[in-house]
Amino acid sequence: MSKRSASEVVVSLPDGSNRAFDRPISVEAVAYDIGPGLGDDCVAGVVDGDLVAPEHRIASDADLRVVTPDSAEYVRVLRHSAAHVLAQAVLRRFPDAKLAIGPPTDEGFYYDFDGVELDRNDLAAIEAEMRDIVAEDDPIVREEVSPDEARDRLADQPYKLELLDEIEREGGPVTFYRQGEFEDLCAGPHVESTGEIGALSLLEIAGAYWRGDEDEAMLARVYGTAFEAESELAAFLDRKEEAAKRDHRRIGEEMDLFSVPDHSPGCVHFHPNGMAIRRELEAFVREKNAELGYEEVRTPELNHADLWKKSGHYEHFKEEGEMFAWEQDGREYGLKPMNCANHASIYDHRRRSYRDLPVRFSEFGTCYRNEQSGELSGMLRVRGFTQDDGHAFVRPDQIRGEIARTLAVIREMYAAFDLDVLLELETKPDDAIGDDALWKRAHNALRAALEEEELDYQIAEGEGAFYGPKVAINANDAIGRGWTIGTVQLDFVQPERLDIGYVGEDNEEHGPVMIHRALLGSMERFMGVCIEHFAGNFPLWLAPEQVRVLPITDDDADYAEKVADELADFRVEVDDRDRTLGKKIRAGHDDRVPYMVVVGSDEAESSTISVRDRGERQRDGVELAAFRRHLEREREERHREPNFLD
Secondary structure (H helix, E strand, C coil), X not given: CCCXXXXXXXXXXXXXXXXXXXXXXXXXXXXXXXXXXXXXXXXEEEECCEEECCCCEECCCEEEEEECCCCCCHHHHHHHHHHHHHHHHHHHHCCCCEECCCCECCCCEEEEEECCCCCHHHHHHHHHHHHHHHHHCCECEEEEECHHHHHHHCCCCHHHHHHHHHHHHHCCCEEEEEECCEEEECCCCCCCEHHHCCEEEEEEEEEEEHHHCCCCCEEEEEEEEEECCHHHHHHHHHHHHHHHHCCHHHHHHHCCCEECCCCCCCECEECHXXXXXXXXXXXXXXXXXXXXXXXXXXXXXXXXXXXXXHHCHHHHHHCCCCCCEEEECCEEEEXXXXXXXXXXXXXXXXXXXXXXXXXXXXXXXXXXCCCCHHHCECCCECCEEEEEEEEEEECHHHHHHHHHHHHHHHHHHHHHCCCEEEEEEECCCCCCCCCHHHHHHHHHHHHHHHHHCCCCCEEECCCCECCECEEEEEEECCCCCEEEEEEEEEECHHHHHCCCCEECCCCCEECCEEEEEEEEEEHHHHHHHHHHHHCXXXXXXXXCCCEEEEECCXXXXXXXXXXXXXXXXXXXXXXXXXXXXXXXXXXXXXXXCCEEEEECHHHHHHCEEEEEECCCCEEEEEEHHHHHHXXXXXXXXXXCCCCCCC
């Protein structure tokens, strides 16, 4: 076997092959080494999960995927270039504007500006200027310069100078990208010319703090999106319009489900209608926890900070400003950011034997994290949330079975909501705690469990929890949006840090493996997702009002009340307001009630009802007992749509 040169770098490619080069080697050079066609088409590279320019130099062993116009990552490169076009257009119209940052995002791009007053009325003119820049088809040229030259070029751009200081400290190359009269300090990558941006649209303006820090300047953030083709842009705008109709904050107000008042920033108030939904979700989780063998516990929100220091949460959350903590009587306290350390405390309350394991605890545990004010969003991004948390303490030989059973239940639950499940194996992050050997052991065990169960999954590099790798359960909703909801996490680190154990068959002390899992995630976030997924048209079992009885006239009120009494174990209301039947029916549709029961003199005389669903189908002469039996079955089986009239 030949000895490897000290100056050699090994590049691993997606097909599993490896290529050795003298270090450093650029992404583009590797592409040309693979083949001249690939080299010509190289737009960017993905090096160890990071999107980089073709000129990026690989100095140590790395995984590489070459990005071409046919790659999924190409649209991110295009959107990054569109962000530069936005900055160029703003400077043409507002020469005194100060540039901050302008990255691509999953759905488009944004750029932050200071020194200029912008509002929605400016968007049309800026967008028109952007289209002119695209039509000019200027080449986008990369240039590497010295820090001193960069400082001269950026003399009137304070935010860019701050970024330049960081680049110098990190020792990276200083690069500019130029198009026409515009240039920007940027690492890239970009498309070859502005003309490659086939379709674009500016979407909105919002405020954003520099670096997300509330103590820094408030900047004007302009959001936009870009695609290769107008047809793709049109489809995106249609989806965005549909998403706006489904906005959980608007529907929550219309249906009186929840509120987030100013005196409780980031903390949701559940109204009676919202609590009806939440109780059903909790009952569903409890049912599945029972199937999985979990015992429910309750732990306090308030703990000494020493607990979180021992578990590693303090270092992770407090130093990032995400943990609520304070000193009192000479000791530091904190509101719990997660439930796991408390569950480990219950586990450790008595001595355990290998025969006792698995030990499983579940809790609807309320946690708190100090999210930035600008990032709070209704139920989807909050400071106080209730996790449907669970922790299983298992022996190593029990890992596969425990994970398989948990994932099977999660997939079954999501099917009840008509959510398509996608699994991601999230690996060790940069802020991981614990020994590398423990991480490797956890990663291999989690991967083996997925593969032995023949489950499809994708790898998400560096996205794991700080204490262990995890399987993220992502779900696509009714309009194709992806949401990360539940998780299953494998943890060898915290049991060691918290010094919990069990007596093995060999009479020696062993550390259990801790499996963290949330079936639906936080109740707030999942309920927000449900509102948008169903657009407020909840299935019967979740609907805050399941049946509404509509008396045709005041004379029919007594029979209407009798019908309601017969359906009393459902969430049923009688609309006895002084209005026409037509208006009552329209109100029922507007309120998204699954079933309306119409009663008049004919129904009272025949002891029947007329049933109407929110799909505007109606059947007359229905026996009340038959309708009740159907409701019971539809509720018990958690049907996704009202189907009595199918």
